[in-house]
Structure formats: structure tokens, C-alpha cells
Amino acid sequence: xxxxxxxxxxxxxxxxxxxxxxxxxxxxxxxxxxxxxxxxxxxxxxxxxxxxxxxxxxxxxxxxxxxxxxxxxxxxxxxxxxxxxxxxxxxxxxxxxxxxxxxxxxxxxxxxxxxxxxxxxxxxxxxxxxxxxxxxxxxxxxxxxxxxxxxxxxxxxxxxxxxxxxxxxxxxxxxxxxxxxxxxxxxxxxxxxxxxxxxxxxxxxxxxxxxxxxxxxxxxxxxxxxxxxxxxxxxxxxxxxxxxxxxxxxxxxxxxxxxxxxxxxxxxxxxxxxxxxxxxxxxxxxxxxxxxxxxxxxxxxxxxxxxxxxxxxxxxxxxxxxxxxxxxxxxxxxxxxxxxxxxxxxxxxxxxxxxxxxx
Amino acid sequence: xxxxxxxxxxxxxxxxxxxxxxxxxxxxxxxxxxxxxxxxxxxxxxxxxxxxxxxxxxxxxxxxxxxxxxxxxxxxxxxxxxxxxxxxxxxxxxxxxxxxxxxxxxxxxxxxxxxxxxxxxxxxxxxxxxxxxxxxxxxxxxxxxxxxxxxxxxxxxxxxxxxxxxxxxxxxxxxxxxxxxxxxxxxxxxxxxxxxxxxxxxxxxxxxxxxxxxxxxxxxxxxxxxxxxxxxxxxxxxxxxxxxxxxxxxxxxxxxxxxxxxxxxxxxxxxxxxxxxxxxxxxxxxxxxxxxxxxxxxxxxxxxxxxxxxxxxxxxxxxxxxxxxxxxxxxxxxxxxxxxxx
Numbered sequence: 001x002x003x004x005x006x007x008x009x010x011x012x013x014x015x016x017x018x019x020x021x022x023x024x025x026x027x028x029x030x031x032x033x034x035x036x037x038x039x040x041x042x043x044x045x046x047x048x049x050x051x052x053x054x055x056x057x058x059x060x061x062x063x064x065x066x067x068x069x070x071x072x073x074x075x076x077x078x079x080x081x082x083x084x085x086x087x088x089x090x091x092x093x094x095x096x097x098x099x100x101x102x103x104x105x106x107x108x109x110x111x112x113x114x115x116x117x118x119x120x121x122x123x124x125x126x127x128x129x130x131x132x133x134x135x136x137x138x139x140x141x142x143x144x145x146x147x148x149x150x151x152x153x154x155x156x157x158x159x160x161x162x163x164x165x166x167x168x169x170x171x172x173x174x175x176x177x178x179x180x181x182x183x184x185x186x187x188x189x190x191x192x193x194x195x196x197x198x199x200x201x202x203x204x205x206x207x208x209x210x211x212x213x214x215x216x217x218x219x220x221x222x223x224x225x226x227x228x229x230x231x232x233x234x235x236x237x238x239x240x241x242x243x244x245x246x247x248x249x250x251x252x253x254x255x256x257x258x259x260x261x262x263x264x265x266x267x268x269x270x271x272x273x274x275x276x277x278x279x280x281x282x283x284x285x286x287x288x289x290x291x292x293x294x295x296x297x298x299x300x301x302x303x304x305x306x307x308x309x310x311x312x313x314x315x316x317x318x319x320x321x322x323x324x325x326x327x328x329x330x331x332x333x334x335x336x337x338x339x340x341x342x343x344x345x346x347x348x349x350x351x352x353x354x355x356x357x358x359x
Numbered sequence: 360x361x362x363x364x365x366x367x368x369x370x371x372x373x374x375x376x377x378x379x380x381x382x383x384x385x386x387x388x389x390x391x392x393x394x395x396x397x398x399x400x401x402x403x404x405x406x407x408x409x410x411x412x413x414x415x416x417x418x419x420x421x422x423x424x425x426x427x428x429x430x431x432x433x434x435x436x437x438x439x440x441x442x443x444x445x446x447x448x449x450x451x452x453x454x455x456x457x458x459x460x461x462x463x464x465x466x467x468x469x470x471x472x473x474x475x476x477x478x479x480x481x482x483x484x485x486x487x488x489x490x491x492x493x494x495x496x497x498x499x500x501x502x503x504x505x506x507x508x509x510x511x512x513x514x515x516x517x518x519x520x521x522x523x524x525x526x527x528x529x530x531x532x533x534x535x536x537x538x539x540x541x542x543x544x545x546x547x548x549x550x551x552x553x554x555x556x557x558x559x560x561x562x563x564x565x566x567x568x569x570x571x572x573x574x575x576x577x578x579x580x581x582x583x584x585x586x587x588x589x590x591x592x593x594x595x596x597x598x599x600x601x602x603x604x605x606x607x608x609x610x611x612x613x614x615x616x617x618x619x620x621x622x623x624x625x626x627x628x629x630x631x632x633x634x635x636x637x638x639x640x641x642x643x644x645x646x647x648x649x650x651x652x653x654x655x656x657x658x659x660x661x662x663x664x665x666x667x668x669x670x671x672x673x674x675x676x677x678x679x680x681x682x683x684x685x686x687x688x689x690x691x692x693x694x695x696x697x698x699x700x701x
Contacts, residue, residue, distance in 0.1 A: 051592075
């Protein structure tokens, strides 16, 4: 564990509403933590409190088991780097000068950057593919480029923890991917990345841990797959959402799609608990030894199964199975999840229209 | 690679540096030679060499004009020009506000009030300057107190500066109102228009330590100053003591301003004009911006003051000239480089 927040509460001075209520989370080297929440939930406040820009009303942040408040600034900012949102920049420094500013923590108050500092800044510029714009002014480059420059500035101090404030909002698809890929690469090299986002799908695809923040100040923290569920998104974001798979030729991506705004009257009724549906579960197993496991799982759901088709494709060692179900939505989901946990398996579930009203 | 290294550290290119250093030197020689009593450049060199125990034939009148009348004035112009440019440059970065100038904090108005008050009381020159200094720093403190605190930001400091500035302007008017119209009012009014005609080695000796010290501290901090326009969160995440840096910068820039105003009255425009020209030409990194502002500002001030004393038989207040010369020049530059960016 490299960074940890314990019982963090925050209320603005003279403010009545508690913005953050008893926040707890921790992250280790190589973790990608997404802080997910709708606008106004206090995501930025949480980051600012975590880094000590705002003081926790109670609770504390720990860096490598040491309280932030007891750490000298120099030690703290050598380990931790902050990437602000690339919203407005009022300074016309060149990209080189801006990135070099990231070395400030190593450079004495009255000194100029050394050759070593310049070399390190240039290396990061090169690594993030910014060489082309290295001598352009920060006020004249695109939003995506500016965000990468700010990430570069944070990286020149060679931090162990990188905290990014909505790094991918306001960016187009390509630049979003560029930023998110950079985060993934950094995590793979052992940097702990914590980022704010209001896109559940970014959290779902990139983060291994997620902290979901409700506007009320409460939160959920855990492994991303446990936290980002349709129910939780509905509760926190106030929208009906569907989590599903999107397939490209090589990969299956999980994605979240918001399908409608939750009406106030819906609040008492939690979706899926009572509803039933017909569904097809398509399974492709690439290892025949798994088939017995699949069958034993299916056996437990036999009362819901209204039909099944199976076909071994021996030449390639594949087995293809189709199950037809009429079951409560929760049971269908549970079955899908159980199957998904098996190795060497692809599972996809297609739902029919819900029938709950008429049964 | 070497140039690359210099560029990323924000240093000036050699040729730029050479031109910048030559500019004030040429201006000084020009200012020494031009005037109602014209002195050829060769005689200036002879006179300078005489100081180093050479022996050239020169008339006593030339010596008197050069070293008693013109040189102290030029020296003061150099100091004031450099000081106001640096102060303006710092205020602009500090408030991320291209319109900031030494007047933003109300320091100039405060100093003006101090000086006017002392003139009203018939104090001597030394006291006038001391009073300008004290009230300048008072104005700065008032601005600091009223503009900082809970929910404060860069804008609220500037707003407080404007409020405090107009308060002191009103006080200056009060001083003028109660001044004796025959003797005191003209001298106060003339001083308020800004003029270097009072220059003497004594005045300079009183004003220069603060200006030189302020510039020196800021010059040593020059790379660190690059973090000034960043937001507080950003700057502190770079391991910078933001509050400390801001306080040092405000103190230095205010002291420079107060000392300048106390020597020659409020000279407008320089603090806005020179830093912007330098930013457009040499970039925003303070490593190059600060030396460039010092050199360009001092040279420019010498030129303007020379014009002020030689254009017409009676001297024109220098503030009028800086505005008349500066405004169009500035607009052309701004149109050309297309920006208010810091």
C-alpha cells in the first residue's frame, strides 16, 4: 500500500452540507484507481483533500504509512505528482519550459535547472511523443496536447503516485485513448495512478479499483467489477445503465451505456430484482476440459433452462453451446458471471423484452 | 544541442543578449551627448577616460554638464526604468493578469500620497522620499490584508488594489485641495506628473538601495518565478512554497515601485509596456524575461527622459511622453504578435 486515505471527512467552512463523508481507500504500486461520480459529487474536492490542498475536517491521508501533514513538502512531492485539468492556461511558456517546471522540487530556490534536469525533461517529452511540439507555446497547442504536456510535467519528477484530475474530459476519442493508454502504461511500469472521471466506461476498462462517489458524500470502494454495476450506476448517477460487451475482432470490451434518465418515481423500485426475462446465453469454449464445468453450472440452473443446443467443433478444439432461459434477470446475470469466471471461455447474453408485468 | 539546452532553460541567445546589453549603453551615450548644450561623443569618451587618470583637454563647462547635470539624471532614469519594468513584469506574472502594473496594488498611489503629504508639510527632499516609501508600503499592506483571506484569489487581490489605489488617489486630491495655491500646489502637481529633473546624487543614494536590492533578489529567483502564473494547487504540487514566493515577490516589487515613485513621481506605462514588449520578443520564461526587462526598461527610460528635457525649451513631464510614445508602439506590437498572453 503506497497511498491511503483514512476516514476522510470534509465540510467547507461555513458550509452546512458535508461534502465528503468518511472516505476510505488505498492503492498500491501499479494500481489504477478511478474516482467515479457525477458532476458535483466532490471528486475534485476528494483529490484536493487527499493531496492536502484542502484540509480534511477529520481523517487523514497517508503516503507510505506516513501522514501527509508530517511529511516535508519536498519529500511528499518527489513521491507524488499532480496533473491538473487542462482547462485554461494563462502562461505562454514553451512546452519544454513547462515540462521542466516539473523538476522544481529538485531545484534549489536560487538555482537554474542543471543539464541533468534538462535531459530528464527532454527524455519525458520524447517518451510521450511531444518532441514535435517541444518549442511551441502552451497557449497555442490543442487541449489534448496540453493534457499530455501536463502529464509530462508531472512525470519528470519520477513520482511513484500520479494523481490526475479528469485527465480525459474535454478530449476527443483519439486523445482520450492516448491519455488513458498512457495511464495504463504507467501503471504497468509500477506507478500508482489515481484519476477522476465521470465516465463509468473509462473506469470499467482501465481501473482495477474504483471509488464511486455519490452526491451525498458517501462512497463505495473496491475492485472495479464489484463496484461498477448497473444498480450502483443507477443509484449514484440517476440513470438507467446497461453494462455489456462490445466486441472487436480480437477483444471483448466491457462498456457502460446510459439508456435513460431515472424518473423520481423509480427510486423505490430497484431494477432487476423482480423482473424476469427470456435470454439466450451463447458460450464458446476453447478448451474441451472446461465443458464439464460448464455443464455442472448449467445443471444448477436447469429449472430456468427452456432449451439448449451444443455443438463440438473437434477440428479446432472448440465447443459451442447455446442456452435458452426464462428466468429472473438476477439469475441470468449470476449465471453469466459464473460462466465468465471460467478460463478459456467467451460468454454473451442476449435479453428479450422483460415480461414481469404480465406474470 | 547546446542551443537546445539554452532554449529549454529559457536563456537568451547570445546575439539577443549582446543587443540588449548594448541598447542601454548606446542610450546613455546618446543621452550624455544630446541636449541644449550638445557634447560630441569623442569628448564624452575623453571625459570618461579622464576619470581613469588620462589627461584630455576639456572645458570645465562640458565636465559640469556631463557629470553634474546629465549623469545623475541618466543614472536615475536607468534605475527607475529597470525597476518599474521588473516590478510590472512581476505583478503581471503574479496575478496572471496582463493588465497588472505597479499601480495594481495601489503602491504607486500610496507613494504619491506620501510624497504629496510631505510636500504639503514643506518637508525636505529626503523626508518626501521617506514618506513616499512608507505610504507605498502601507498601501501594499492594506491591499494585502483586504484582498487576501478566505475565498481570496488572484482577482480579489487586484480588486483590492484598485480600491486602495483610488482611496489614496482621493487622499492625494485632498492634499492638493488643502495646498496653498501659490507655492505648494504647483510643486505637488508637477511632481505628480512625474519628472526626473530633481535628480541628484543624494536622491539616488536614498532610492537606489531598495531598487537594486529588489531587482537582485528577483533576479536570483528568476527560474523559480516561472511558477508564479500557475494555479496555487499546481505550484504547490511542484514542491514550491507558493505563499512564501508570492510574499517575497510582492514585497520586492512594491519596494521597487515605492522607491521609484519617491525619486521621480509616478511614471506610468513603463511597467506595462516594457515587460509586454519583452514577453513578445523573448518569451515568457523569467530567466530571459527579467534581464531583458531590466536592460530594455533602463534604456527606454533614458531615451524618454532625454526627449523630455530636449524636445522643447521647457521640460515636458516624462509621464506624458511615456504615454504618447508608448501607447501606439504598444498597439502595433500587440497587433503584430497577436496576443495578451503571459
